[in-house]
Amino acid sequence: MRGISFKWLLLALVIACPCGWSYVASVGAQQAASPAGIPRTADGKPDFTGTYQWPTYLPGDERGRSSATVFDRKRFAPLKPGGDTFLEPRTGDPRHDEPRDFCMPAGFPGGMLSANAMQFFQTKTHLVMVHEFQRMSRVIPLDGRAHRKGLEPMYYGDPVGRWEGDTLVIETMNFKRWGLDDYYYTNSKEYRMHSDAMRTIERLRWKSPTAISYALTIDDPKIFSAPWTQEFEILAKPEWDKDGLFEYVCEENNRCPGGKCAEK
8 A cells, every 4th residue: 555655645745746757756855865974964964064076977978077057958948938038049248148258147056056165164054155156155055044025136045044854955046137147158059048027046965975866946937837857966075175166366457358359
């Protein structure tokens, strides 16, 4: 009876949940027992303090360990009517086509997925993520507080964290409309833009003593008919601790924006 009930429960979840099989697989992964030997804090929580490689595609993916700055379109939920504003062509204006050339923030999730080292610092009340790329810093409360009110929309949004067993769940909202990923380098006619209504959910859990599962859910009700999720992997790099993060300096007013140099 228990085997039959689980089967039908699983089927009901797939039918009822707009995220489909990817959501069910994600939930199953989160509920799996944590592997032995993972780092823990004094109060027993998984400890994510450390130095890490950037998020990469999962093992076995043909794209390998390159930076995972492009989402797999197969993961996308269908676009809503009018959601084609998600896709823009490159305009020729470098401040639109590659704002990072002008020292503008990569935003989230782009900054998180860039190919530079990261350091995490965890206390009982906060997780601080510092990314070498653009020195992106995110201070994530873990003490149960609500999202802040009255803030202007931000490049990196307003995050709050909570624990679901051994999984750290980070919900972020209050974004500016900004670029979602780097797909425009593959197809110049599809510059993917998220809306100002985007909400993201990150789920971090140790999958082994040296690797973190990083599942990122995009919920953009102005663009997509349902949330969708893609999982990445973050590898611990304790051997990078001795060097730490290198200084990142962006030169504003570069006379060669986008690699095209003007005469002096």
